[in-house]
Amino acid sequence: MDSFTVNKAIIFDLDGTIWNSIPYRIHAWQLAFRDYGMDTDPEVIRLMIGYPGSMLIKKMNAKDPEIEKTEEKYFEKMLNDVKFYPDVEKTFHDLKKLGFKIAIVTSSRRNMVEKIKIEADAIVTMDDVSSGKPDPEAYLKAIKIVGSTPSRTIVVGDIDNDLIPAKKLGCIAILVNHGLQKKSENKDYEIKDIHEILDIIQSLNWK
Structure with a gap:
């Protein structure tokens, strides 16, 4: 398929990437484990946010x-x-003006995602695939829904687990750190805030 006949796409992770949910997720997991008689280290939980709950x-x-x-x-x-990061709404608006299709790929369950308002062209949850991140299945499904290809897709996440499938597929991988120290062996770019994606897109000069 010719690259100029497919849509430009950008896939976002949800928790910790566009939605400031990590502290709340950690607390909810601690409470849940406590109900089952287990005390847990919040740092261990934090490092696992973004992976399937079963893991x-x-x-x-x-x-x-x-x-x-x-x-x-x-x-x-x-x-x-729980709130979206302040620059998310405007960045999504600007991305759509630039002709991008927006997708969300998340390890959260669909019944939870449906409780929040997300302006996206596609949402793929843990319930929509047989294998969660870092398997690329969810990303391939999102790319197909929005009518794009990996070479015309950007993936944005806050942990390496979001970016591993991006690199496997040949997508551009962007790590967003929100001012925190992050490590990733699979990032093509690293940004502090979501709106900085627009500068990267300008440098790519995609038509």
Whole structure:
């Protein structure tokens, strides 16, 4: 397929990338594990945010998959306090003016994502795929939905787990750090704030 006949696309991770949910996720997981008689290190949980919940449960040497549902119940009670980063709405608006299709690929469950308003052309959740990140399945599905190709797609995430599938597929990978120290072996670019994506796009000179 000719690159000039397909849509330009940009895929965003949700938690910690465009949505300031990480502290709330950590607290919800701590409460959930506590209900099952387990005290947990918040730093270990933080490093696992963005992976499927089943992987975090395994990391904590727990076995009951219901812990994930308990975490969702706690997190849902916090939703009113969770906000998108301040520059997200305007950046999405500017990206659409530039002709980009916007997709969200998240390890969150669909019933949770449907409770928040996201202005995106496609949303792929953990419930829509058989393998979660860093498997590229969700990214391929999002790219297909928006009518793009990997070579015309940018992926934005806050951890390396978001960027590994981007590099496997041949997408451009952007790490957003929101002022925190981050490490990634798979990033093509690193930015502090979401709006800086626009400068990178200008340098790419995509038509």
